[in-house]
Amino acid sequence: MRKIVQQDPGVHNVGLQHQLRRLAQVGQRGHTGGALTAPPEPYLLARAVLADMRASGWGRIVNVSTGLVEDGFPGNVSYVAAKAGLHGLTRVMSRELASAGILTNVVMPGFTPADKAMPQHLLDKAGEAAATKRVSHPGEAARMIVYLCSAANTNTTGEAIRTDGHFLTPA
Template sequence: MASSPDLSDRAVLVTGSSSGIGRTTAVAFGREQARVAITYRSNEKGAAETADRVREAGGDAFVVRYDMTDRDSIDAAVGAVIDRWGTVDVLVNNALPSGVGPTPWAELADGEWERTVHGVQDGVFHTVRAAIPAMREAGWGRVVTISSLSAEDGTAGMAAYAVAKAGLHGLTGVLADEFGEDGVLSNVVMPGMVLTEKNMERPEEVHEAVAERTPSGRISTPEDVANLVVFLGSEANGNINGAVIPVSGGM
């Protein structure tokens, strides 16, 4: 087993990488000299900024539009990576459909449940389906899916989101079982609250309350998540397959 990530020239696709955890993860792959495809649905400017940061970190990058609720967009994005770099070595499923957010159970609008659950689960399924043949042909690949602590512990107001993410745990177990022998390892990273740009806008008392409940005494940063994703997506991960790994400080 390799003792370092050894990602030089690996082709990495990070969905939803125009900001937040996706951006930090893309840059972390760039520091390992990977070639990183940056995707966006509507924030093209943010995606371009991420690509610049990847290049500054030492990697290569290009930007491609990706809408996980549109099968043609998924196939086109994965196809663009393969056309440019010949393969997809690492797939990081990080994107979410638009409009996903907290909604109390009694206030879920007609169609919101279906839109969230199917948007997340179908989008990841079809993205993996598009990318995994190239990994199997190469005899090496890594699939890392970003979930949420809500998938196991539940969070008030996040019924559809929690169920959508929990389904990805089951999908990952199937991928691990079916494609592990082909050299394709699939895992889930399960963050709790993370200090992304959006969460940094929440009141300080919210941060303090979460930190007080966290055994490690602090809230995770995007870098905490990205470092684990890079490890799981690299040569250093020799045989971790089908795991669900929390990044939550012990919560």
């Protein structure tokens, strides 16, 4: 692993949904079986960068999550539960690390189709679900992450920040 310097923040963005499952359909092991990818990775990433961040007295860790943690959505029980755990981990890290100059936050980009081919009627429906009446673009979340990872961020920590135009998932 290379030496981490002040400009090297840690950003974690992993989470795959292979199939939607309602609570009654989730097996005894809950989130396993391909429903998502998490939660040990953000913990392991933080552990990997922590010593160097502490030594420099400066660090930024941003985890990428989903507004579904706040809104809920049928069929997403495993995914949302894991992402909620990520919020808890981020807040605990904030309380433990902020005094050492290490700030930790969550960014929730919401529905961001990016370059994925998607039928126009789905894009329209998703846009209508946001207060801004449009879907988010990846650059919007990226700009927030850049700010949170920068030296300009001197006191924002332990926060879950939506960059989704106040998107409320249609049920």
